[in-house]
Amino acid sequence: MTAGAGDTTTPATVCYRCGTEYTNRILDRCRCGEPLWFDVGASMFDWDDCREEQGIWRYAELLPIGRLGGLAPGSGDTPLLRSPALDSIAGGRVYVKDESENPTGSYKDRGSAVAVPHAIETGVPAVGTVSHGNMAMSTAAHAASVGHDCVVLVPSGTQPVRLELIAQYGATILQVEGEYGKLYYDALGMNSELPVAFLLSDAPTRISGYKTALFEIYEQLEPETPDVIALPASSGGFASGVWRGILDLADAGLIEEFPRLVLIQAAESDPITRAFEADRTEVSTLGPEDVGETIAHSIGNPDPPSGTRALAAVRDTGGEVVSVSDDAIRAAQRQFATLAGFCVEPAAATPLAGVERLSERGVIADDETVVLIPTGTGFKEMGTEGTSVQPETVDREQVPRRLRALLG
Numbered sequence: 001m002t003a004g005a006g007d008t009t010t011p012a013t014v015c016y017r018c019g020t021e022y023t024n025r026i027l028d029r030c031r032c033g034e035p036l037w038f039d040v041g042a043s044m045f046d047w048d049d050c051r052e053e054q055g056i057w058r059y060a061e062l063l064p065i066g067r068l069g070g071l072a073p074g075s076g077d078t079p080l081l082r083s084p085a086l087d088s089i090a091g092g093r094v095y096v097k098d099e100s101e102n103p104t105g106s107y108k109d110r111g112s113a114v115a116v117p118h119a120i121e122t123g124v125p126a127v128g129t130v131s132h133g134n135m136a137m138s139t140a141a142h143a144a145s146v147g148h149d150c151v152v153l154v155p156s157g158t159q160p161v162r163l164e165l166i167a168q169y170g171a172t173i174l175q176v177e178g179e180y181g182k183l184y185y186d187a188l189g190m191n192s193e194l195p196v197a198f199l200l201s202d203a204p205t206r207i208s209g210y211k212t213a214l215f216e217i218y219e220q221l222e223p224e225t226p227d228v229i230a231l232p233a234s235s236g237g238f239a240s241g242v243w244r245g246i247l248d249l250a251d252a253g254l255i256e257e258f259p260r261l262v263l264i265q266a267a268e269s270d271p272i273t274r275a276f277e278a279d280r281t282e283v284s285t286l287g288p289e290d291v292g293e294t295i296a297h298s299i300g301n302p303d304p305p306s307g308t309r310a311l312a313a314v315r316d317t318g319g320e321v322v323s324v325s326d327d328a329i330r331a332a333q334r335q336f337a338t339l340a341g342f343c344v345e346p347a348a349a350t351p352l353a354g355v356e357r358l359s360e361r362g363v364i365a366d367d368e369t370v371v372l373i374p375t376g377t378g379f380k381e382m383g384t385e386g387t388s389v390q391p392e393t394v395d396r397e398q399v400p401r402r403l404r405a406l407l408g
Ligand SMILES: *Cc1c(COP(=O)(O)O)cnc(C)c1O
Pocket: 106, 108, 133, 134, 135, 201, 232, 233, 234, 235, 236, 237, 238, 239, 298, 299, 345, 347, 348, 375, 376, 377
């Protein structure tokens, strides 16, 4: 392999849409406006090239970085579990790729595992991100694990529990007043002006890390192959990474048919669904009048930086984009827990709600293999919304009798 591990030069980034290549490491977007990614040239790759190494480092041959450090090797290698109790909801044979099993509880660790060590390799003293959720925690944890500073820009008014989750890793947090959505573009500019690398939702290095989820799914499912892969989409970063993984395997001649990528959005903020349903090829920003509050706060981006690329991924794989209501998200969250034993956050429950809608429309056949990706754990949110749990109280000596009655 040429461009992967051990190589001291970073491969070029390339635009998926116009094909322009860039060798400037800092530049995150193409002149045409679209985000960039690494194409490491996977044509010579074979499964035998996978390493007997921890986590995402198994796929070092296809990553644009020389080595991993700190928490990074602990990222990825999450379980893929068959969950037959979800079949009747999803309308196919369900497997769950449980991304809550990452060091900070979400798939974001796959991206941070590549992006943070890569940024540090370039000599930048600190990393940063624009997030008040999983990406903030993940970036802060990975930076701490290799002894580097991390700056996190959060919107003012961020809940104390979220600040605490991020601050535990020693990150410097700035609460920013003003239009938070625009900070993505401000941060891209700051990358070239300040001694900090802002690793945003679609940094090319992050996207490289995300594709490892797709490689794992193929290895874990073998000899089966996925017909449908369902994941939530907000900025479109994760969807882009999964698509890049599919393209790598296709370049290597390891897959003939593409799995259909199904992206799920929250109905209260669903610019990608709207573009999909209107048969457009570009995702446009939603105005405030088109955006509402959703419990799925990890996927509320009305101006997704990789939205158009995520839409291209869906079109290229013959997939779908579907929106789900908060009520459907709550129901899916309960089903994940009560039928399959998974504790997932609302955003991470959306794949189940989404495929349920698609199977009602006849889009999924019951003999198809459907991989749901719950992207993040629900443990971080437990107790933050008040509780309706009211267990019965019994005297100690009454316990056996009560149990006899309850257990029949
Ligand atoms: C970030 C995040 C998403 C959305 O991913 P994008 O890359 O922004 O599309 C979905 N689920 C969880 C749990 C997340 O943290």
